[in-house]
Amino acid sequence: MVENPMYSTAVGLILHGQKNLRDQGVRRISRRSGFPWVFGKVRSLFGKSDD
Amino acid sequence: MSSYEEDVLVAIDIGTTKICCLVAEQTEDRGLNIKAIGSAPSVGLSMGRVIDMGATVNAICKAVEDASEKSGYDCQSAFIGIAGEHINGIKVRGSVAVRTGIVAQDDVDRAMKSAMIMNIPSNCQVLSKIPLEYHVDDLVGIVNPIGMRGAKLEIFVHVFTVDSNSFDDLRQCVDDAGLQIDDVYLESIASAEAVLTPAEKQQGVALLDIGGGTCDMAVYVNGAIHHIHEVALGGDYLTRILSTALNISWETAELLKLSHGCCHEGLIDEDYGIDVASLDGLNTVNVGVSNVCQILGKGVQNIYGHLSNNLIQSGYDDVVRNVVLTGGTSLLMGMPELGLEYFNRQIRVGGPNFRGAMAEWSKTPCIPPPWA
Numbered sequence: 001m002v003e004n005p006m007y008s009t010a011v012g013l014i015l016h017g018q019k020n021l022r023d024q025g026v027r028r029i030s031r032r033s034g035f036p037w038v039f040g041k042v043r044s045l046f047g048k049s050d051d
Numbered sequence: 052m053s054s055y056e057e058d059v060l061v062a063i064d065i066g067t068t069k070i071c072c073l074v075a076e077q078t079e080d081r082g083l084n085i086k087a088i089g090s091a092p093s094v095g096l097s098m099g100r101v102i103d104m105g106a107t108v109n110a111i112c113k114a115v116e117d118a119s120e121k122s123g124y125d126c127q128s129a130f131i132g133i134a135g136e137h138i139n140g141i142k143v144r145g146s147v148a149v150r151t152g153i154v155a156q157d158d159v160d161r162a163m164k165s166a167m168i169m170n171i172p173s174n175c176q177v178l179s180k181i182p183l184e185y186h187v188d189d190l191v192g193i194v195n196p197i198g199m200r201g202a203k204l205e206i207f208v209h210v211f212t213v214d215s216n217s218f219d220d221l222r223q224c225v226d227d228a229g230l231q232i233d234d235v236y237l238e239s240i241a242s243a244e245a246v247l248t249p250a251e252k253q254q255g256v257a258l259l260d261i262g263g264g265t266c267d268m269a270v271y272v273n274g275a276i277h278h279i280h281e282v283a284l285g286g287d288y289l290t291r292i293l294s295t296a297l298n299i300s301w302e303t304a305e306l307l308k309l310s311h312g313c314c315h316e317g318l319i320d321e322d323y324g325i326d327v328a329s330l331d332g333l334n335t336v337n338v339g340v341s342n343v344c345q346i347l348g349k350g351v352q353n354i355y356g357h358l359s360n361n362l363i364q365s366g367y368d369d370v371v372r373n374v375v376l377t378g379g380t381s382l383l384m385g386m387p388e389l390g391l392e393y394f395n396r397q398i399r400v401g402g403p404n405f406r407g408a409m410a411e412w413s414k415t416p417c418i419p420p421p422w423a
Contacts, residue, residue: 004402005246005377007088008260009132010073011403012241013062014083017130020234021060021077 059086061118061129063111063230064238065221067096067264068287070110072118074126089118098265098283099135101220104227111228128231132238133221134267136281137214138178143169146205154187154196154204162206175212179237183207183275192273209276211237239267239279245403246377247271256373258401259358259390261380263287268358270367280361282354286380289314289350296346297338303328308383311340314347315385348389355393374398 058077063070072089091114095107115126145166149158163180171177185193187201196204218235225232242260243252252271260267263286270278286308294304307327313319319340326335362368374394376386381400390398 005381005400006379006402007064007071007073008242008245008377008401008403009066009238010062010064010071010088011075011083011085012238012243012245013064013130013132013236014060014073014075015244015403016236016241017060017062017233018077018081018083020130 059124061115061124061126061233062132063114063129063225064132065096065107065111065224066093066262067098067285069093069263070114072111072114072126072129074118074122074124086124087118087120087122089114089116089121091117095224096264099133099281100137100214100217101224104220104224107224108227111224111230115228115230126230128233129225130233131221131225131235132241133178133213133218133235134238134265134281135214135217136283137217138237138279138281139175139212140276140279141169141210141212142183143167143208143210144205145208146203149187149201149204152200152202154199154201156197158204159185159197159206162204163208166206166208167210169210171212174215176215176218178211178213178218178235179240180211181209181240181276183209183277184273194274211279237279239269239281240276242267242377243269243271243276246375246401249274251373251375254372255367255370256375257358257362257367257371257394258375258377259381261285261354261376261378261386263379266354266358266378266380268361270362270365270371272367272370278365278367280358280365282357282361284354284357285378286383288354289347289380289383292350293343293346297327297336297342298330299327299336299338300330300332307338307343308347311343312347313340313344313384314351315388316341316344316348318385318388319344344385347383348385351383351386351389352393355390359394372396375401377401 060075062073070091070093074086076084076086078084091110093110095103101107119126143166145162147161147165184207185196186205187193187196187199188203243258247258253274255272258269265285266282268280290305290308293308294301311325322339322341324337324339326337329336374396387398387400
């Protein structure tokens, strides 16, 4: 377990998301990809993903 | 969609100096396993407002790409944080008759609806509404009234509004970066959820999230958020005054702050000189650590002074028992020691507890001072 004050906000947002998931069942669409860098490059080049 | 996908969460902290994308998996015991932290310098924001949409979009893309590469996930949606002076908190009250004599969810919903009948400026929209407490008849301080018997239900709500244009600009940047938004949340409350203990929130605590460009203060009393305030002073401000006072470049001052920075003279055992590049980069300048410490100390006192004055003006000075520091700038040596002298309260530096592959990597975010 690590305490790092630099990431308090980001972790807090994740905790908020976790609560949302539990309370409201928000959809999750972050998919595991075999070629994650490809999606990142596409996003960088064209601004938006292709979905 | 598989259950595996449902357990992945992505958050983006869009700060003034850096954009941070965090990918986490939920563990079976509802814990969090941080898979990756991606980051990129932020140059398109000022005080929480987007001032350069293209630069902001690029920085979001870079941070997300970084996190995607490290985690192996294709991040397509995320929880986003928002901060800035354009966010206002208003406390409102709603009241309804309890229909069946026992408070039900419907009564709570109607009470909330009643509270939300308020005049919101045309250029603002509601970001979030947080119940502070409920009253059932004469019984006050109720956290959850459902199932309680009574004739009248009152709700007290903290409503946070945001400037519509700033909000839409930020959403547009995230959209242009190819991400869908799961939800937008107030950053100061997000930090508090990650750092503060329930006991601290109950007793009365001020969380000072001191980042690069801004410092967000969130005040909790009786377990609920009661006040937020933001000042446009943070780590960048400390670097700037160091750069000006020593007549060195911003980059040299930043390195000096990270490598030898301290803001409390009591922590320096002996004074010694450090050679740093002169402004023109052709020579070196010898600066004493105690001089650096004095300059940074004055800067930190200025930040604390702004926050202390706001605590007094807002009427929460008497109820705040503890101060918790978080954010990257809270890592500067001497911050809690100087804070203890300034606020005269229990003070600690706090961060979130998390596990995962990136935990060890993230343990040392900056170069520690030689005496650390």
